[in-house]
Amino acid sequence: MKALIFLILLSQMHVAFAANSLMVGLASKDITPKEEELIPLGGYGSMERREWFNFFRRRPHWRMFRPAKGVIDPIRAKVMFLDRRETSQKLLFISLDVIGVTKEMHRDLMTRLKAMGFESASVIVSGTHTHSGPGALANNPVWEIMAMDRFQRAYYDHFLDQVISTVTEAMSKAQESELFTISFPTHELVRNRRGSERPVYPDANLLLARSMDGEWRGGIVNFAVHGTWHGASNMYFSSDVPGAIEKSMQDLLTEKNSFVRLKRDADFLFINGAEGDIAPHVEYHELGNLFAKQASSFWPSMEPLVPEWEVIQKEIELGKPKINLSKCVEQKWMPKTINLGIKRWISSKTIISQIHFKNIWFLTWPGEATTELGMMLREQAREKGAESAWVLGLSNDHLAYFVTPEEYSAGGYEACTNFFGEQGGLKVIEAHSQLSKKF
Numbered sequence: 001m002k003a004l005i006f007l008i009l010l011s012q013m014h015v016a017f018a019a020n021s022l023m024v025g026l027a028s029k030d031i032t033p034k035e036e037e038l039i040p041l042g043g044y045g046s047m048e049r050r051e052w053f054n055f056f057r058r059r060p061h062w063r064m065f066r067p068a069k070g071v072i073d074p075i076r077a078k079v080m081f082l083d084r085r086e087t088s089q090k091l092l093f094i095s096l097d098v099i100g101v102t103k104e105m106h107r108d109l110m111t112r113l114k115a116m117g118f119e120s121a122s123v124i125v126s127g128t129h130t131h132s133g134p135g136a137l138a139n140n141p142v143w144e145i146m147a148m149d150r151f152q153r154a155y156y157d158h159f160l161d162q163v164i165s166t167v168t169e170a171m172s173k174a175q176e177s178e179l180f181t182i183s184f185p186t187h188e189l190v191r192n193r194r195g196s197e198r199p200v201y202p203d204a205n206l207l208l209a210r211s212m213d214g215e216w217r218g219g220i221v222n223f224a225v226h227g228t229w230h231g232a233s234n235m236y237f238s239s240d241v242p243g244a245i246e247k248s249m250q251d252l253l254t255e256k257n258s259f260v261r262l263k264r265d266a267d268f269l270f271i272n273g274a275e276g277d278i279a280p281h282v283e284y285h286e287l288g289n290l291f292a293k294q295a296s297s298f299w300p301s302m303e304p305l306v307p308e309w310e311v312i313q314k315e316i317e318l319g320k321p322k323i324n325l326s327k328c329v330e331q332k333w334m335p336k337t338i339n340l341g342i343k344r345w346i347s348s349k350t351i352i353s354q355i356h357f358k359n360i361w362f363l364t365w366p367g368e369a370t371t372e373l374g375m376m377l378r379e380q381a382r383e384k385g386a387e388s389a390w391v392l393g394l395s396n397d398h399l400a401y402f403v404t405p406e407e408y409s410a411g412g413y414e415a416c417t418n419f420f421g422e423q424g425g426l427k428v429i430e431a432h433s434q435l436s437k438k439f
Helices: 002-020 103-116 141-148 153-172 240-259 284-297 371-383 405-410 421-436
Strands: 023-030 076-084 089-096 123-127 175-185 190-192 203-211 216-223 267-272 278-280 303-305 310-317 322-324 339-341 349-357 360-364 388-392
Touching (some): 023 216, 076 153, 089 153, 103 153, 203 284, 360 371, 371 388
Parallel strands (some): 089 123, 360 388
Antiparallel strands (some): 190 278, 203 216, 310 349
């Protein structure tokens, strides 16, 4: 009888383990434009980058901005693929070294990914927000004039081809793995550029994958920081701060893997947070190294993550897009009612997604939320049952800055480059509140 009971318990444990088994694939690919392609940098609309009096020359890939001169750090596509085969659930995270991912880019990628078995709600495409990534990728006059240069269809299609190739590679590398998370406060890495008295987002988050033989394979870094260490005068491709963090975390896992036989280097994806007012505080390589050291010090606080999740996505309405010109100048005489209408080029609708790993929630933001908005979204999620809420900024769409009503009233760069006024950020938070009720 005891033997029978033991066998029954053993079979139940096997069924439970099988139900929770997970295949994880990670991959990265160098997609830096070739010098002969003459691709400009995307991210700054600075005078140093613009090509004046060149509008009538015949060039294949640029009109308003000068092409990049070379490479400091490679531009990469990075992918993390999760597959629960027993339940036919898939998740796909894509991190790209670009200033931002438009809704159109997400849509065009989904056209290809649906044929590979992915649902839109299960795909998160994020721009790391390096200001030294490739331009010519946004088919929108607003972005073209501001910082991206003219859209180039041939380069755009080639760019998407390389992203899909990276997804395919990640899927081919999938192997049974376990997931773990770490959330920890960082110190002296970033600053609030709106003033030293203002807060920075309090936590960094890590999602880590470990194979069943004990090898750390990589994962996701979720951290709020602008990729602006290389200033507006830089003319060389660079993944900037996000890339430095990825590299340092890869080195950390190499150290952690010292006791196992390495099959390949670890792959990390950087997904930004509520970084709208956050700038790097130290040199970008030093920042990456310090980030990894601080992450290592919290290694003992690591917790396993049960590979069970739910996803949901929703299109939301943000209102009529416009730029309030009074927020862009300091002159008191500027009438507050003078607005630049941009509804012809900027959609009033966007998409948000939520992924719930039980009590750990991933919440996307379609652009750059300030610290205050990020903390408001996090606290709202906690009130609704989340133990931990990760803000995935610049994901699935890029609609510039979102600020609080108080920040909008104060004006400044973030308020100027704001398309949906003082209520836009609050509308995103309310939409997430309504979306979480559907779980």
